[in-house]
Amino acid sequence: MKYLDEYRDAATARKYAEAIARETTRAWTIMEVCGGQTHAIVRFGIDTLLPSQISLLHGPGCPVCVTPLEVLDQAVSIASRPNVIFCSFGDMLRVPGSSSDLFQVKSNGGDVRIVYSPVDALQIARDNPQKEVVFLAVGFETTAPANAMAVHRAKEEGIPNFSVLVSHVLVPPAMEAILSSRRNRVQGFLAAGHVCTVMGYTEYEPLARKYHVPIVVTGFEPLDILQGVYLCVRQLEEGRAEVENQYTRSVRREGNQPAQELIREVFTVIPRKWRGIGEIPESGLGLAPAYAAFDAARRFSVDQQRAEENPECISGLVLQGIKKPQECPAFGTRCTPLHPLGATMVSSEGACAAYYKYRRHELAGSASPTVPAGGATP
Amino acid sequence: MIEEFALKCPIPLDNNPTVQMGHGGGGRMTRDLVEQIFVPAFSNDWLAPLHDGAILPPATGRLAFTTDSFVVRPMFFKGGDLGSLAVNGTVNDLAMCGARPLYLSAGFILEEGLPIKDLWRVVRSMAEAARAAGVRIVTGDTKVVDKGHGDGIFINTAGVGVIETALTIGPMSVRPGDAVLLNGDIGRHGIAVMAEREGLEFESDISSDCAPLAAPVRALLEGGVEVHCLRDLTRGGLTSALVEISETARLPMWVEEESVPVRDEVRGACEILGLEPFSVANEGRFVAFVPDRQVEAARDLLGSEARIIGAVEPLGAEPAMVRVRTALGTSRLLDLPSGEQLPRIC
Numbered sequence: 273m274k275y276l277d278e279y280r281d282a283a284t285a286r287k288y289a290e291a292i293a294r295e296t297t298r299a300w301t302i303m304e305v306c307g308g309q310t311h312a313i314v315r316f317g318i319d320t321l322l323p324s325q326i327s328l329l330h331g332p333g334c335p336v337c338v339t340p341l342e343v344l345d346q347a348v349s350i351a352s353r354p355n356v357i358f359c360s361f362g363d364m365l366r367v368p369g370s371s372s373d374l375f376q377v378k379s380n381g382g383d384v385r386i387v388y389s390p391v392d393a394l395q396i397a398r399d400n401p402q403k404e405v406v407f408l409a410v411g412f413e414t415t416a417p418a419n420a421m422a423v424h425r426a427k428e429e430g431i432p433n434f435s436v437l438v439s440h441v442l443v444p445p446a447m448e449a450i451l452s453s454r455r456n457r458v459q460g461f462l463a464a465g466h467v468c469t470v471m472g473y474t475e476y477e478p479l480a481r482k483y484h485v486p487i488v489v490t491g492f493e494p495l496d497i498l499q500g501v502y503l504c505v506r507q508l509e510e511g512r513a514e515v516e517n518q519y520t521r522s523v524r525r526e527g528n529q530p531a532q533e534l535i536r537e538v539f540t541v542i543p544r545k546w547r548g549i550g551e552i553p554e555s556g557l558g559l560a561p562a563y564a565a566f567d568a569a570r571r572f573s574v575d576q577q578r579a580e581e582n583p584e585c586i587s588g589l590v591l592q593g594i595k596k597p598q599e600c601p602a603f604g605t606r607c608t609p610l611h612p613l614g615a616t617m618v619s620s621e622g623a624c625a626a627y628y629k630y631r632r633h634e635l636a637g638s639a640s641p642t643v644p645a646g647g648a649t650p
Numbered sequence: 651m652i653e654e655f656a657l658k659c660p661i662p663l664d665n666n667p668t669v670q671m672g673h674g675g676g677g678r679m680t681r682d683l684v685e686q687i688f689v690p691a692f693s694n695d696w697l698a699p700l701h702d703g704a705i706l707p708p709a710t711g712r713l714a715f716t717t718d719s720f721v722v723r724p725m726f727f728k729g730g731d732l733g734s735l736a737v738n739g740t741v742n743d744l745a746m747c748g749a750r751p752l753y754l755s756a757g758f759i760l761e762e763g764l765p766i767k768d769l770w771r772v773v774r775s776m777a778e779a780a781r782a783a784g785v786r787i788v789t790g791d792t793k794v795v796d797k798g799h800g801d802g803i804f805i806n807t808a809g810v811g812v813i814e815t816a817l818t819i820g821p822m823s824v825r826p827g828d829a830v831l832l833n834g835d836i837g838r839h840g841i842a843v844m845a846e847r848e849g850l851e852f853e854s855d856i857s858s859d860c861a862p863l864a865a866p867v868r869a870l871l872e873g874g875v876e877v878h879c880l881r882d883l884t885r886g887g888l889t890s891a892l893v894e895i896s897e898t899a900r901l902p903m904w905v906e907e908e909s910v911p912v913r914d915e916v917r918g919a920c921e922i923l924g925l926e927p928f929s930v931a932n933e934g935r936f937v938a939f940v941p942d943r944q945v946e947a948a949r950d951l952l953g954s955e956a957r958i959i960g961a962v963e964p965l966g967a968e969p970a971m972v973r974v975r976t977a978l979g980t981s982r983l984l985d986l987p988s989g990e991q992l993p994r995i996c
Contacts, residue, residue, distance in 0.1 A: 273914045276921065285978045317980025363924075388848065388923075494978055620924075630982040 279493030280316075288498035289321040295505045299325040301457050302504050303450070303593050305443060306464035307334030307621030308492050314626040316494045322501065329457065329593030330626075332446050332549065333464050335411040336363050336619030337591065340545040341579040343439040344369035347408050350437065350572045351377045351384050357400060359393035360408040361415075362386045367618045370579045390422035390436070397426070397434035406568045409436040413467045416440055416557060417531035420538035423559065423566050435568035438558055441544055443467050444475045445555035451483040455594050460504040462490040462497065465519035470535075472527025476515045484513040491519040538563050548581070548588035548615040585614030590623050597624040604632055669764040674794030687770060688756075688790060691777040696753070696788035704788035706753060709812040714749035716740060717808035725768060725802055727846040729838070729857030732803060733775030735933060738862050739884070740809040741783040745864040746880040746936065748819035748871065749811030751783060756790040756807050761800030772803055783862035785809065811864075815871050821898035823878040826964035829945035830903065831938040833866055834859065834955035835911040836888055840931035841919045854915045861934030866952050870938060873951045879939040883932040886987065890929070891937055892960075892972045893986050904973045905960035905984065928974075929987050 304310060310330040313319050319328050332338055348369045351358035358374070365374040365386065378384040383403075387393050390407050397405035409419040419436065426434040443464055450456055463476060468489045476487045486507035490500030500518045507514060517523055535557070544556020559567050569575035584602055589595040597603050597616065607613040609625050616622035620629070672679040689697065696704040720736040737754065744751040756776065760769065780787050787807075817823070839858040844850065863882060870877050879899075881891040888910065896903050912920075912927045920927045939962065940948045949956045972984040 273917050276917065280977055282977050282979055315982060316976050316978055317982055318978070320980050321978065386848075388850070629985045632983065632985075 276493070279491075279495045281495065285321065285494055285498055288495065288502055292326065292498070292502050292505055293323040295502065295509055296323045296325050297509060299327065300459050300505060300508050301327045301329060301593075302460045302462065302501060303329040303331045303458040304462040304490070304497070304500075305331040305333040305447065306462075306467070306492075307337065307619065308466070309462060309464070309490065309497060310334070310623055311621050311626055312492050312494065313497060314630045317630075318494055318497050321498070326501065326505065328501075330590070330623035331461075331593065332450075332546065332591040333412065333443060333467075334616070334619050334621040334623075335415070335441070336367055337587065337615040337622045338441055338546040338548065339364070339367065339410050339439050340547045341370060341581060342545075342577050343410075343437065344373070345371075345577050345579050346569055346572075346574040347374060347437055348372045348377055349574050349577065350406055350568060351382045352380070353404075353572070355403055357383045357385060357396055357403050357405045358408070359385050359387045359390075359396060359405065361388075361410070363619050364408055364410060368612060390419045391425070394422045394426055394431065394434055397431050398429075401433055403433060404571075405434050406572075407434075407436045409438045409440065412441055412443055412464070413471045413535070414464075414469075416535045416539065417470060417528070420534045423538050423563050424534065426566060427563060435566045435571050436559070437568040438539075439544070440539065440557035441546060442541070442555050442557065444479060445552050446546065446549075447476075447487075448479060448483075449549070449552045449555070450592050451479065451485060453592065455592070458485070458593055460486040460508050461488070462500045462504060463487050463515075465489055465491040465496070465522060468517075468519065468523045468527065470528050470531050472525050472532075473515050473517065473523065474525060480513050480515050486513050487515045489515070489517045489519050489523050491522065546591075548585070548591050550588070582613045587615035587617070587622075587624070590616045597627040600624070604628055667766045669760045669762060669766065669769065669794055671762055671794050671796070673760065674792055680792065683792060687766075687773055688792075691773045692756075692780070692787040692790075694786045694788065696786060697790075704753065706788065706810075709752065710814075712813040714744050714747035714811045714813055715808070716743040716747070717806065718743060719804065719806045721801065721804050722843060723801055724843070724846050725772065727858060728842045728855055730842075730860035730933065731772060731775050732805060733772035734779040734860050736805040736807050737776050737779035737783060737785070737787075738860055738933060740807040741779075741785055742863045742882045742933075742936070744809050744811035745862075745867040746819075746882050747811065747813065748815050748817060748867065748877065748880065749813045750868065751785045751809055751811040751864050753788045754780065754785050754807050754809045756787050756805060758790070758792045759800055759804040759806075760792065760794045761802055762794055762797040764802050769803065772805075776805075779862065783864055815877075817871075817877055819877055819880055821879055821895045824895060824899040824901060824939050824962055825878060825941070826901060826962050827942050828878055828939045828962040829942050829948075829958055830892070830905065830960040830962070831940060831945065831948055831952060832888070832910060832957050832959045833863075833936055833938075833952045834934070835913050835916070836883065836932055836935055837912055837916040837920065837927040837930035839933040840887070841916050843931070844923075845919070850919075852915060852919055856913075856915050856919065859932055859934040863934065863936050867936075869951045870940075870948055873947065875938075875940050875944050875948045875951065877938055877940055877948075880936055882936040885931050887927075887929045887931055888935075888937070889926070889984055890986055893984060895937075895939070896970050896972050899962075900970045901962050901965055902968050902970050902973070903960055903962045904975055904981075907974050908977050909957050909959045911955070911957055926987070928984065
């Protein structure tokens with residue numbers, strides 16, 4: 273299949289794996305930022321092709337995982353009201369809030385709908401003028417332009433019954449939070465290709481300089497990831513710390529400027545709480561004052577809700593690359609995809625869920641579990 | 651017979667009649683519905699007496715008996731509809747027992763307000779599917795529920811078939827070394843239904859693979875293949891079928907990812923939606939576990955679309971799990987989806 277098979281070719285993959293092995297003279301720890309990359313790495317077993325000195329850590333780039341508990345509680349609270357049609361991307365429905373999830377709300381009679389685009393939710397609002405239609409606007413810079421577009425159109429067309437519950441997060445501040453932590457182990461990054469398709473990669477250049485860390489903008493197919501690792505290892509071995517673009521078929525340095533303008537028009541940068549990690553300054557997007565009328569949290573007066581995480585869950589440490597999923601005592605026992613305790617087990621892109629789905633045969637029942645990424649946490 | 655009723659619905663549809671509560675009341679309206687819709691469509695000697703049940707001739711051999719309910723939304727999609735599903739689903743369950751399907755029952759739960767022309771379309775499709783599969787619909791029931799208490803039509807079918815082989819076909823007969831055969835490309839039914847339900851438009855049409863499987867199963871048995879186990883791939887797709895058989899048989903197995911045919915349009919749709927083709931529903935696909943020595947012959951009996959996709963391993967240190975060997979030469983676990991597959995955010 274075009275644009276897919278050529279990036280999954282076994283012979284080329286082996287060549288890259290060999291090239292990485294040739295370049296590698298010592299141990300390196302590299303973090304892939306995006307949950308989509310984590311999913312591909314575990315699904316295709318890419319880490320098992322790498323030399324044992326290369327350790328891949330799974331980053332915080334799973335929008336489902338990092339959406340804070342109180343936003344989920346707010347979503348549940350709004351979706352449970354009569355006269356509300358609550359629209360969301362599919363994989364948010366199973367994510368547990370403090371006491372319920374959106375599937376539960378739906379089975380209790382709430383009108384919860386899966387949409388494939390926020391613009392579909394806007395259409396539902398046009399079609400149901402007597403109902404309040406709310407869209408759960410989560411995600412990174414990748415989903416922000418379409419979400420901004422929906423709000424922008426709602427304002428332009430004067431659709432009063434549409435609003436968005438916003439929990440947008442930004443990648444560079446999260447990377448900086450990891451790099452500035454005393455416990456940081458990350459020596460190089462594979463940056464999220466789709467985020468950079470929108471935003472470009474100029475924001476990463478100061479990070480690479482300040483923390484002397486190579487950052488390779490990387491795609492999502494097996495060969496993309498292998499090439500990203502190769503470029504990253506080469507920089508590490510040569511002592512360079514630059515921003516490089518592996519994903520040239522999609523990413524330009526300046527990104528998609530009309531999309532960025534739309535984001536700037538509708539949203540404003542705010543501090544944001546990340547599930548499992550805590551609040552990171554200037555790490556999120558909220559509606560700009562001119563669009564505040566479309567803020568569902570205010571419209572339904574749920575913006576003061578607060579919630580506490582399950583203390584047993586170590587997803588914050590997993591998201592920062594400090595721990596591996598199997599190092600959690602609850603992994604695969606008290607915490608499974610069907611009954612997740614926290615962030616990283618809930619989405620298929622979460623590191624714990626990916627390990628559970630594709631790796632638990634290697635991890636189960638062994639006193640010293642195999643660590644696929646080539647090195648256990650000390 | 652089929653051609654006669656296929657021409658026109660016996661109930662005049664010009665003024666757009668709908669199902670009313672009275673159609674399920676057991677009185678004249680019910681009788682009219684039965685006599686004007688169901689009897690002409692399903693017409694056969696066992697149904698004709700319209701007795702409380704069908705009285706059937708004796709059969710030689712063990713019997714297989716199964717039931718399934720069909721609630722798919724939307725009722726009509728590319729390559730099939732609720733009616734063809736309701737027949738093929740039960741026919742296929744019988745076929746997977748190694749049985750030759752003989753008779754079906756059909757229970758309808760209709761929602762008040764359902765257009766009669768939709769009912770007619772579904773019933774006609776059931777009749778055509780039954781004819782294609784060589785089964786008779788010999789008894790049935792109709793109930794009507796208040797508007798808002800159903801979803802157009804729900805159908806339950808039960809089926810009886812006769813087992814004409816001495817083999818015991820099921821997970822308990824799977825043996826280490828067995829080869830796993832698949833009769834064609836996977837995932838089309840699930841994507842076709844999803845596309846219709848969600849109003850997704852793809853550049854190329856994706857049609858359901860809905861089909862009866864009794865004939866290919868009979869070809870295997872009559873061809874002298876010592877079939878150990880059969881399983882049709884429905885909800886949960888290839889993933890559920892293999893994982894369940896592995897768990898029941900308590901044997902590990904592997905599957906070569908590249909050997910499982912998935913059409914480009916299905917792969918593309920799955921990539922876009924973040925779905926796993928292995929876990930997408932099918933309605934005309936099955937896996938057969940056969941002894942390795944007969945695998946080539948068995949594949950040829952199943953036709954040019956059939957593929958050898960994997961094998962059963964002896965129970966060793968590894969637990970009974972299904973591993974997928976990827977194109978990259980790596981391997982991963984095949985695991986049941988937690989619930990419904992959900993489209994990903996990005």
